[in-house]
Amino acid sequence: MPALRRAAGVLAAVLTASALSLATAGQAAAADVNNAKNAGYESGLTNWTCSAGSGTTVSSPVHGGSAALRATPAGQDNARCTQAVAVRPNSTYTLSAWVRGGYAYLGVTGTGTTDVSTWTPDSSSWKQLTTTFTTGASTSSVTVYTHGWYGQAPYYADDVSVFGPDGGGGGDPEPTIPAAPAGLAVSTTTSSSVSLSWNTVPGATGYNVYRAGTKVQSATGTSATVTGLSPSTSYSFQITATNTAGESAKSTAVTATTAQSGDGGGTALPKHVVTGYWQNFNNGATVQRISDVQSQYDIIAVAFAEATATPGAVTFNLDSSGLGGYTVDQFKADIRAKQAAGKKVIISVGGETGRVSVGDAASATNFANSVYSLMQTYGFDGVDIDLENGLNATYMTQALRSLSAKAGPSLILTMAPQTIDMQSTSNGYFQTALNVKDILTVVNMQYYNSGSMLGCDGKVYSQGSVDFLTALACIQLEGGLAPSQVGLGLPASPRGAGSGYVSPTIVNNALDCLTKGTNCGSFKPSRTYPALRGAMTWSTNWDALAGNAWSNSVGAHVHGLP
Structure with a gap:
């Protein structure tokens, strides 16, 4: 019986180790999530605090959904809007937001390591700000913020994301793959370029431009100019919408023919x-x-x-x-x-x-x-x-x-x-x-x-x-x-x-x-x-x-x- 007991003990140890291994693997493989709450401001300023009453929500312009943040710097206030976000220690997160309008800053404090930020000058169209940060060994919460700049125009923000391991604080529902863009049209052409525009797709965070079925560039807004084309040539274009859930189907194709050589904005000049x-x-x-x-x-x-x-x-x-x-x-x-x-x-x-x-x-x-x-x-x-x-x-x-x-x-x-x-x-x-x-x-x-x-x-x-x-x-x-x-x-x-x-x-x-x-x-x-x-x-x-x-x-x- 000792041999049998020893065999049974070994088997139990193996099964226990296997169970632990599976459990650990399951944790490691758990999908990352957006830990920000009310990330698209669909519930007003719930979960957000803006300095000096500088923030409000608006229905236009928006990047996705039906609302966005509008924050107005005034006097010595830079319109800082913050949210405490639950995170996991020793983890890496991608912080992003879509902004437009006046000077706009995006950052995070309280990481327990190196706090980070990014910014952009005024933008007449939506632009994505992105940076990454890593939490410290005992960090369970960070403060995410946006702000403008003194004396500058109001800024808009939408679709904030703190993407990484689930911090346990809850977040917004995961995005779904966006619909295919509609309204694709040719804006202008030269002998070497074609400018395109299309309609905003709800929930999209970016767009891809395809020429003859091959991806040629990405865009953050609803327009793009494809360059490096040949004169007097016909090209077919399609657009897809993207977000963290994936990429949409391609839009209906449009065809554009470039101008003859030498036409448009000085294209007869050398490249440089x-x-x-x-x-x-x-x-x-x-x-x-x-x-x-x-x-x-x-x-x-x-x-x-x-x-x-x-x-x-x-x-x-x-x-x-x-x-x-x-x-x-x-x-x-x-x-x-x-x-x-x-x-x-x-x-x-x-x-x-x-x-x-x-x-x-x-x-x-x-x-x-x-x-x-x-x-x-x-x-x-x-x-x-x-x-x-x-x-x-x-x-x-x-x-x-x-x-x-x-x-x-x-x-x-x-x-x-x-x-x-x-x-x-x-x-x-x-x-x-x-x-x-x-x-x-x-x-x-x-x-x-x-x-x-x-x-x-x-x-x-x-x-x-x-x-x-x-x-x-x-x-x-x-x-x-x-x-x-x-x-x-x-x-x-x-x-x-x-x-x-x-x-x-x-x-x-x-x-x-x-x-x-x-x-x-x-x-x-x-x-x-x-x-x-x-x-x-x-x-x-x-x-x-x-x-x-x-x-x-x-x-x-x-x-x-x-």
């Missing part, structure tokens, strides 16, 4: 371009004729058109005496020669002392008519908006739309805002750029004469570094502009600006960081932007005075980008 301002005056830099402009420059912006007595209207007067007797006929002939060499020559409106104002419908019409008249008179390919004293997004958009209708799809449209103008999508310049995105060639923000500025990661960066260029470019790249519409604007020499000059090596490193993820500073973008349009300088004249060091280095580098 170098823009240089040409000075119609002598301020100590090398005096040039258009024919003298260095060959590295793809777009030559003639500076500047001037305001007239008619509101919104502009004119251009060649400074023949200041330019050594340069005649109008020679000027026109030089423009034609540059164009024959594949370059674009445009008229720039504004500048540091420019006082062009487009503030109503009449001045918008005057602006469009006068710019188009200059294009016809001198042969300009388009216009550059370099208004450094603010602009009205509504009427400048109207003016540029009217000009586009007159000039046709080959219009070159560039902008050169100051850094402060592109810190937020609520600013007039940023709004205008987004409003005319389908006809916009490139925005070359001026990374000079600005002082320190916020980057897209919420940190403050000073002029003179790779980080200043990349972290500020990130705001535009993630704020709605296509990478092919973003350029870096820098002085060609220390004398070209009051501050902000950096060596061509710094410019090239920033271009590499944004397009390839190499040569970055402390800031490294979350993704790369191979289609980044290029770089701009003030000016071709200061570049010439410095021995063409800028165009020889940056120009060659831009044209060698992937």
Whole structure:
């Protein structure tokens, strides 16, 4: 019997161990859940506490369901809304939320390890913020929060998620796979891109774009632009909706045919371009004729058109005496020669002392008519908006739309805002750029004469570094502009600006960081932007005075980008 007892004991031990193993495996395999309660604000502010009465729920705009949070910063209050969320110790969670409107922050405190947060500048459409955190050995509850920023517009939040092991505090029901998107339509086409839009799908947290049955990109909102297409070619597109439960069936297909080569927003230009301002005056830099402009420059912006007595209207007067007797006929002939060499020559409106104002419908019409008249008179390919004293997004958009209708799809449209103008999508310049995105060639923000500025990661960066260029470019790249519409604007020499000059090596490193993820500073973008349009300088004249060091280095580098 001892042998039998021993065998029975071994069998019992094995069965017990097996049972424990199965139980442990069952716990380990338990599905992660969203531990946040009332995550979509469908029950008002239940489970949420907002500082100073700053929060309320609204029925529009919403990301999913029928409600969303609207929180308004006021005075010294940043509209902080919080929820205590039950979690498990020693566990990793993904924190996310969909936001829009003013500056919006998402974060968590009380993790027992490293508290984390993320943020975004103003956004006119829903954008997902996501970060991860790990709890400490004794952490059973964390505080999740959203907040805005002092003096900024209200922000909206919806569909908050604290996704990970069940903390035991209960949460919202698990999502179901969303329905297939409806309303898929073609918005605009160029020779190399197709813009699509579709209806919001309840419960969806993202969308996938398919071309001929193959996924080509993802989107967080209800629109997307597919680039890299061939001219005069027909393409079929479908959309799916996604959330944590899975991916929907594909939408009904739509077909779009791209335009002929050279049509639309300057697509006849190279993939990567170098823009240089040409000075119609002598301020100590090398005096040039258009024919003298260095060959590295793809777009030559003639500076500047001037305001007239008619509101919104502009004119251009060649400074023949200041330019050594340069005649109008020679000027026109030089423009034609540059164009024959594949370059674009445009008229720039504004500048540091420019006082062009487009503030109503009449001045918008005057602006469009006068710019188009200059294009016809001198042969300009388009216009550059370099208004450094603010602009009205509504009427400048109207003016540029009217000009586009007159000039046709080959219009070159560039902008050169100051850094402060592109810190937020609520600013007039940023709004205008987004409003005319389908006809916009490139925005070359001026990374000079600005002082320190916020980057897209919420940190403050000073002029003179790779980080200043990349972290500020990130705001535009993630704020709605296509990478092919973003350029870096820098002085060609220390004398070209009051501050902000950096060596061509710094410019090239920033271009590499944004397009390839190499040569970055402390800031490294979350993704790369191979289609980044290029770089701009003030000016071709200061570049010439410095021995063409800028165009020889940056120009060659831009044209060698992937």
